[in-house]
Amino acid sequence: MSVIQIEDVSRWYGNVVAVNGITMTVGPGVTGLLGPNGAGKSTLIHMMGGFLEPSSGGLTLDGKPIWRNPSVYRHVGLVPERESAYDFLTGEQFIVSMAKLHGLADPGAAARRAIGRVEMEYAAGRPVGTYSKGMKQRIKMASALVHDPAVLLLDEPFNGMDPRQRLQLMDLIRQMAAEGRTILFSSHILEEVERLATHIEVIVSGRHAASGDFREIRRLMTDRPHLFALRSSDDRALAAAIIADGSARAVRLTDQGLEVETTDFARFTRLIPQLAKKAEIRLWELSPSDESLESVFSYLVGK
Incomplete structure (x- = not known):
């Protein structure tokens, strides 16, 4: 070795x-x-x-x-x-x-x-x-x-x-x-x-x-928002819950579901199941949409 x-x-x-x-x-x-x-x-x-x-x-x-x-x-x-x-x-x-x-x-x-x-x-x-x-x-x-x-x-x-x-x-x-x-x-x-x-x-x-x-x-890039894609049984209600909690920098409703920007990756991933459960919303999808190497590379080159 x-x-x-x-x-x-x-x-x-x-x-x-x-x-x-x-x-x-x-x-x-x-x-x-x-x-x-x-x-x-x-x-x-x-x-x-x-x-x-x-x-x-x-x-x-x-x-x-x-x-x-x-x-x-x-x-x-x-x-x-x-x-x-x-x-x-x-x-x-x-x-x-x-x-x-x-x-x-x-x-x-x-x-x-x-x-x-x-x-x-x-x-x-x-x-x-x-x-x-x-x-x-x-x-x-x-x-x-x-x-x-x-x-x-x-x-x-x-x-x-x-x-x-x-x-x-x-x-x-x-x-x-x-x-x-x-x-x-x-x-x-x-x-x-x-x-x-x-x-x-x-x-x-x-x-x-x-x-x-x-x-x-x-995930160490704390000065740039992380982008998530979400789909649920009630995207509008989930968006309202996320906005009310204040855990996201931006929430967008799209034809495919929700796009959420957050600067606290760890807190958001822990919190979103709790918010959905509290609002009686079923989560169908929660995935990072900028977790590719291209996203990392573009950010580092642009610094």
């Missing part, structure tokens, strides 16, 4: 600050690194992999420094966003060469196992230059898996994949997380992170904006 610890890390290029004072911990399971394009995700991932020196701060893997520590590479697999394979090599030749660089005892066998995990056996004998974007992403994934690392760092791994390829890779990431690996993947696509990650780190403009389960993050 490997853990990456990031302590007050910054990275700048001249006068441009790409990453600014980030502190976070990445442990076993699937962590989604979310942020808009240009937020600093790739820079942070390259520092986590030991390929880029932090301008300040430090990064460790299981307590050992990552920068200028080649032994880290035995435990980390990196899938960069940019292409990283020679087009004239076949897929198998590329993965075998990666296995040899890691000094594996049987490079051929290791390459075949890695290629099999990403379901690329059918194209292993073809030059990488003939691959589609999605196929190149999968062969890069094989290169990251060839030495069976405990940590996987995946930078926008789903770029260019068709829906079937995306589902296959999601299943593979879940399997590897179940094996106890530490997996971090970056994305600017909200749906990918919401479906796959059990923990989320949000970066906006190079800064660490939020951390945790996206619903927990959303």
